[in-house]
Amino acid sequence: MSTGFFGDIKPVKYEGPDSTNPLAYRFYNPDEVVAGKRMEDHLRFSVAYWHSFAWPGGDPFGGQTFERPWFGETMEGARLKADVAFEMFTLLGVPYYCFHDADIRPEGKTFSESLGRFEEIVDLLGAKQKETGVKLLWGTANLFSNRRYMAGAATNPDPDVFAYAAATVKACLDATKTLKGENYVLWGGREGYETLLNTDMKREREQAGRFLSMVVDYKHRIGLKGTILIEPKPQEPTKHQYDYDVATVYGFLKDFGLEKEVKVNIEQGHAILAGHTFEHELATAAALGIFGSIDMNRNDYQSGWDTDQFPNNVPEMALAFYEVLKAGGFKTGGTNFDAKLRRQSLDPQDLLVAHIGGMDCCARGLKAAARMIEDKALSGPLEERYAGWKSAEGKAILSGKRTLEDLSERVVKKKIEPQPKSGRQEWLENVVNRYV
Amino acid sequence: MSTGFFGDIKPVKYEGPDSTNPLAYRFYNPDEVVAGKRMEDHLRFSVAYWHSFAWPGGDPFGGQTFERPWFGETMEGARLKADVAFEMFTLLGVPYYCFHDADIRPEGKTFSESLGRFEEIVDLLGAKQKETGVKLLWGTANLFSNRRYMAGAATNPDPDVFAYAAATVKACLDATKTLKGENYVLWGGREGYETLLNTDMKREREQAGRFLSMVVDYKHRIGLKGTILIEPKPQEPTKHQYDYDVATVYGFLKDFGLEKEVKVNIEQGHAILAGHTFEHELATAAALGIFGSIDMNRNDYQSGWDTDQFPNNVPEMALAFYEVLKAGGFKTGGTNFDAKLRRQSLDPQDLLVAHIGGMDCCARGLKAAARMIEDKALSGPLEERYAGWKSAEGKAILSGKRTLEDLSERVVKKKIEPQPKSGRQEWLENVVNRYV
Amino acid sequence: MSTGFFGDIKPVKYEGPDSTNPLAYRFYNPDEVVAGKRMEDHLRFSVAYWHSFAWPGGDPFGGQTFERPWFGETMEGARLKADVAFEMFTLLGVPYYCFHDADIRPEGKTFSESLGRFEEIVDLLGAKQKETGVKLLWGTANLFSNRRYMAGAATNPDPDVFAYAAATVKACLDATKTLKGENYVLWGGREGYETLLNTDMKREREQAGRFLSMVVDYKHRIGLKGTILIEPKPQEPTKHQYDYDVATVYGFLKDFGLEKEVKVNIEQGHAILAGHTFEHELATAAALGIFGSIDMNRNDYQSGWDTDQFPNNVPEMALAFYEVLKAGGFKTGGTNFDAKLRRQSLDPQDLLVAHIGGMDCCARGLKAAARMIEDKALSGPLEERYAGWKSAEGKAILSGKRTLEDLSERVVKKKIEPQPKSGRQEWLENVVNRYV
């Protein structure tokens, strides 16, 4: 029973690389086995409720461009929105979706009213999940849009806001459990500062640590199986966000003893804003043992804000999924399209087309990455490059058996004058280009 | 016995704000007491040997512009360089200086030859310190200029380079001890990567951790009292440097259990390159308990590389020294001018003028900061802003006595609907402008 | 007859540098004569209607924070807004204000209805101008917020949008004439592209040229005395805006023969986004003969979007007003605060405080600039630096009397080997610091 929103459209199918059908997959073939696993199970695609169904198309200089029949902050609208959302999930054949509390229900006049509405829609989503087989990749709470959070949620100067945020996250954790969500994400959009002049950074950091600890405790108490994920972002909307990037989050987790409990959800656009490539953040998380999930989009390299565009550059996707595969692939995580249409993309079909393009782009990237791994295209030369560290002396150094004096003596005695070897970067770049 | 390099110049004196003498201080008055301490003891100025005496004035598109009589990589040149350097320290009346091994001696053909030359000049510097009373703020090793380090020092794929770097650092630690240096700095200019394609980030991070641990061990073994400092920088010359920023260094130290042993030397220009303000990095280090010392310069806000200019913006200095004072001021650290003349500033006088301007700028900033603290100009409003956290409930939350359920229940029962209060940023900015 | 919005506040007065009254000027003293002119006549301050009275405090991740009694898009609200606006202009004692059509009236269902409402409020503003003596610095049309402009106004693929924009600008030019506006500004927030893939840049540029020509023609036809100003901005909200920076606008004006008709309104924040300092854009406009007016704000140097903060850095203001004075000062232009409160600055007083701080900052800058000019602090050394060009040969070269052959021959014959001279940048920076 279609809502009619997408018109007379059939589920999107794989038609192969030569298809020119804008509503077909050319590379994403869910059942195709890549590196020993179905593509669907590798990529674990998820649609973001917020950008696709709640965002009105505004930007800092312009208002709503999208005219969706469900807009207007009513429960009726919320139900229609859910209908269309699951319709799209089904048309696309994605296995997962994600949402914030604020995406799925209109805000009430009080916390209790908001909660009541939330629970009502959560039940509806539960029913739709059962009906369609679509699953919840992660739940999350919107602790940034309402004016009460303008100066932070957990890091607010007012402990009542902390409490309000805590109550909200509790509700969202409960919902995530109810809906069998496989992860729970915290993005601290307001956990930072606009100006140091009015900010006690040390205190706010303590508040953030306390909050996260409470979340982890509660998760265990209710038996929620999903992974708790922090999503780093350096800034925007704030001037500085405490979860700046993966390395910063790691230090924070270590400080509060949570590095075994919490992982990261890495977004391409946030990596870019922090001055990193996406693959850098992925590799860092893997090296630190906290890789969890990804938010798939891209930022415009010439714009200094979070553009959240659908990915379209296959070579970049190949490098990203190369890191994902090297890290062992997703466990509970997945590939969530935290990407929004351009505000000029008004048509319902644009929603489908954007996801199809993004999914195909990821699929091409994944396949290229899998072949690079299979061929040891990069790992072979890497092994060779570091081969010296497998020597007895290399091992002795790394295992702590050498002091500065030992090494100094060896350099002097053995007249060591190391000769540099080519890093072969251009050749390796050419090798990658053989796969994309 | 002057070298004549600076011509017929008398030591630079404090002449007060109205002086128009380009070779006088207008604000830096070493003996003036600010916030209970002499300005000299607050600021602990240091001149960087490298930029002022070793840098030829080149940039990526142009070669040497400075014509210094000591250029040419000879021991004779090295001695003349030392003479002129101490002459300048004395003319300026700065209490400290800093150097890399490579700044003070010509590279030899072998490690041993380089070491011999180094030790010879270190002795000379020791004599000059005694003669002039100028002290060593910190020593450091140049592990980035020579081609042997092109792929990293501690993080090199070749363990022989690790060994060579270790031997070099040992020599520099020894020299630092000999010269009673108050700190030892590690800047990992090549400890990063050009491309992930040829990089094993996890392994390299282990190597870096091992190296740092060896340095800390050795320091204790030889009884060097100074603080070990890491100097964060996000990139340049590499695409990515492992010591990206203060928060990243903190995570790294925690990982290797060195957060009590090692602090940070924060450079304004590196903060800017990492997407932070200088005061942000200072405040972060203070919050994390690892604030050590500063490298004073400024980067051009419109240029994407490390311009290392002398500071000239007093309001910025006021905010920086406000953070330094809030952190308790320098212990072993100081204000090192890691700043270089523009390559068009050819004249010997330019060297003096640049330092004088920078020192005056810092002195004005310090005085403004001290008055802000005295007046509680910012701390008063701050205390008020976070007052809620001093309530019983606020304390209970922070001390771990509340769960998500507790808070949720309280929000519901007490019908908590927090009302935001003005952050008063513009007013606070106006307040600061009363002091600068 | 106060609206009561600002409470019981008296007009803001000059109290001198030592005042700690947050609602007094410490430097802006309208009648004080600086460089032969009253400060008010130099600075020609203007308040922006949009940020101060129409902006709800949202950002890309959060909604309204301000609760103003006039919000809600009604004519009654529009009238109250005008009352409060003029109340603030009067309290601050600013001589000017600026507005877009959309700031002052609620949008109607049709163009005609919007126009009727606009004209009604324009009459009201006219009456208020007469009553208070406050004048209109410039009028402008909002051709960017409504979804009809999402793909451009003059550069829209649909000529009907061009026509709609033209009709709107006509109404705004008419209103500007009615209200004796001293300038008319065009900011082409949507005149650019999101992606080249759907853009015919050459055609759109032609459209923009045609539109501007029509505006200039109409201005002359109705006898509007004010200057037509283009406000450059590189991007945001679009990926690329055709009026990227001053130099780009100049090329555009030359192309359409409008360089004598149109000048630029330069915004600090837009300069920063384009990779320039504010003073660079001012100096460029002066050099090209198209300097008109300024939009005064500042962008955050670490954020990649248009933060539109109130200025607070005096040294920067000194350099900016130095360029303004060098360009001969404002003719019809002025200093418009195109600056908005931070969204956490909720209180009515914050509006006053922000403007007071900004005005004081500009006044300090102006005074410093005037003294630098009086002392020839920078112009003296400049003249000396270029003295060679006053020689006979220098003049001959510049006036076109020398060919490459002539110069080549002279170099060879006279064995010219030019010797570089110090650029003395640090000394000049110190000189500036004597004034700020």
Place this chain on the structure above:
Amino acid sequence: MSTGFFGDIKPVKYEGPDSTNPLAYRFYNPDEVVAGKRMEDHLRFSVAYWHSFAWPGGDPFGGQTFERPWFGETMEGARLKADVAFEMFTLLGVPYYCFHDADIRPEGKTFSESLGRFEEIVDLLGAKQKETGVKLLWGTANLFSNRRYMAGAATNPDPDVFAYAAATVKACLDATKTLKGENYVLWGGREGYETLLNTDMKREREQAGRFLSMVVDYKHRIGLKGTILIEPKPQEPTKHQYDYDVATVYGFLKDFGLEKEVKVNIEQGHAILAGHTFEHELATAAALGIFGSIDMNRNDYQSGWDTDQFPNNVPEMALAFYEVLKAGGFKTGGTNFDAKLRRQSLDPQDLLVAHIGGMDCCARGLKAAARMIEDKALSGPLEERYAGWKSAEGKAILSGKRTLEDLSERVVKKKIEPQPKSGRQEWLENVVNRYV
């Protein structure tokens, strides 16, 4: 008669997409006809003498890494360098090369000595051109490395430097004529400023205009057929360069009446530094009628300086060559690899491998672009999007037959309320992905 530098290597051949031979082309097939022309004639590849043969591998924090037998600033070295250069051109099968005077000869003690050496090597290059069939794409003068140019060449405060630069350019134009160079390029690396404080921008702009006019005059006088090209760059090494970007250069050319005489040589990396995509700069030049040639490299999107890497992203190349083809393809211009090895790429083979990868990447891009044009993949939808402007009213507006009043009247009378249409960006991005 091989120099042996590259060892025992055979000329690089096209082996097709499946080749894994690192020394074969997989896509560049000179004789293959694409869009009616041989690939070689489309792409007109050129090798840059400077990066490949003169650059020692340094960066701002490290010195020489490459050890080339011709290093050392002797005439013997210069001759060997030429031998190896032409050997590489021949091995690669590129039809063109480019050089600065300073790349090919050691600097002499006087202008005359330098000139004599230059002419000697120019003769040698002429002989080698004849021998190998390799041609000169463009000549240029190095007016930035020597300290005499530290404050500008044409824009120097000292007219003797202007004269010296003029003499140098004359020699290079003469050489370009001798060698039948098809273009002559001016890159004004020092034509800008480090600080406005010591700069008379208006005067320097006049100097630059005069210089360029002299160059154009001389070109005509000696009958040099090649195109004069300006290469825009926003900054680095200077803080600001007068030839900021294509639009800035256009305004400059218009000002001096040179827009029919001079075109632009657009570099990818410089576009990025100026805040543009490469394709933006290409499209702008085409729209303004000044598209000439390209410098092919890429900048690192996370680094703020000119990294000059070899291109490796095929989708980006497709968009770039799409603009080149739309602009009618190269006339006298070509694709010059102004790209340098990473400083760790020490081996002679790295030079070949880098060029092979870059050429293949361009070839893939070209082929994709040609097919997009053939299929009207983008131009078809574009035509449709702007169809309204082909209506009678659209044409009347653009041709100047409508006034603001006309359009206002039409909007009111016809009750025009334009309805936005989808910009279809994501769909167009998917379309492009069908070709790459």
